[in-house]
Amino acid sequence: MLFEIIDILRRGVSLRCPCCGYGRLFKTWLRTHDHCQACGERFEREPGQWFGAVYVNLGLSVLLGLLGSLVAGLFVPLSLSLLLRVGLPVSAMGPLLFFRLSKGIWTSIIFLGEGLYIQWPNR
Numbered sequence: 827m828l829f830e831i832i833d834i835l836r837r838g839v840s841l842r843c844p845c846c847g848y849g850r851l852f853k854t855w856l857r858t859h860d861h862c863q864a865c866g867e868r869f870e871r872e873p874g875q876w877f878g879a880v881y882v883n884l885g886l887s888v889l890l891g892l893l894g895s896l897v898a899g900l901f902v903p904l905s906l907s908l909l910l911r912v913g914l915p916v917s918a919m920g921p922l923l924f925f926r927l928s929k930g931i932w933t934s935i936i937f938l939g940e941g942l943y944i945q946w947p948n949r
């Protein structure tokens with residue numbers, strides 16, 4: 827069970843279909859396919875579904891800013907103002923950097939909650 831969950835999340839991180847792992851989630855850099863090209867799984871079950879990806883993106887962006895600041899602080903003593911001047915722009919880049927990754931992870935989370943349409947073939 828744990829390995830299945832890890833495998834489904836790995837498929838989301840690699841921007842693949844959480845159901846089969848073969849179909850690509852994105853057809854362009856910004857737009858997702860409506861359904862999997864390999865197994866037919868529908869990626870968007872309802873309008874507004876991607877709103878949850880915003881929270882995933884926010885968490886990843888904050889994590890990037892915190893880890894970036896901590897790592898930089900290991901090598902250079904940082905004042906609070908320097909930390910904010912470096913950490914905030916790095917965190918502001920997060921939503922762009924993690925746009926696709928957050929959608930992939932969110933799709934996997936929805937699939938784990940059985941929110942997508944067709945049954946998983948392994949069940």
Ligand SMILES: [Zn+2]
Pocket residue numbers: 843844845846847848849862863864865866867
């Ligand atoms: Zn698929």
